[in-house]
Amino acid sequence: MNLTTDKSTFAGLTAQEIQQIEAIIDHYEDNNAVAVEALNIVQKQRHWISDQCLCAVAELLQISRTHLESVATFDNLIYRQPVGNTVIHYCNSVTCWMLGSDRVCEHLCQRLNVQPGEVSADGEFTILPIVCLGACHHAPVALVGDDLKLALTEDSIDEILGVKHRG
Numbered sequence: 001m002n003l004t005t006d007k008s009t010f011a012g013l014t015a016q017e018i019q020q021i022e023a024i025i026d027h028y029e030d031n032n033a034v035a036v037e038a039l040n041i042v043q044k045q046r047h048w049i050s051d052q053c054l055c056a057v058a059e060l061l062q063i064s065r066t067h068l069e070s071v072a073t074f075d076n077l078i079y080r081q082p083v084g085n086t087v088i089h090y091c092n093s094v095t096c097w098m099l100g101s102d103r104v105c106e107h108l109c110q111r112l113n114v115q116p117g118e119v120s121a122d123g124e125f126t127i128l129p130i131v132c133l134g135a136c137h138h139a140p141v142a143l144v145g146d147d148l149k150l151a152l153t154e155d156s157i158d159e160i161l162g163v164k165h166r167g
Contacts, residue, residue: 010060012052017042031061035071039078048079076130084119089130089143099139107154111161
């Protein structure tokens, strides 16, 4: 179902975002099923989903804003606040916690001079907890951007950040 509506009515979305979302609509029976993919398209360009973008996506998909908000807040990888260019998700599941995820978080925060949920001064990093990354046998773990980092120590964190951060 290709929407042939006036694209200027979806305030906050670029023509490219609208085109990419419309391209995936035909692959689903119900526009509700497009929600996560549509939000990911917008987030890929902007790094987060503003209220204005959320409303525009809901309007484009012809679904309720409330439904789309529930999808966005349920998914840990959809960001409803600005984040840095690289998001570091440290696992705080029981296993990771028992094996030092709190030390991992403290070291990350100290090294980047940022608290969980904040954006570093250079705009590069945000540190966020995540319930489980499914690698308990290599705990503690973190997802740095799209890269899963296993068996973290202070030294391995410094090594990871040394490559990505020159500050």
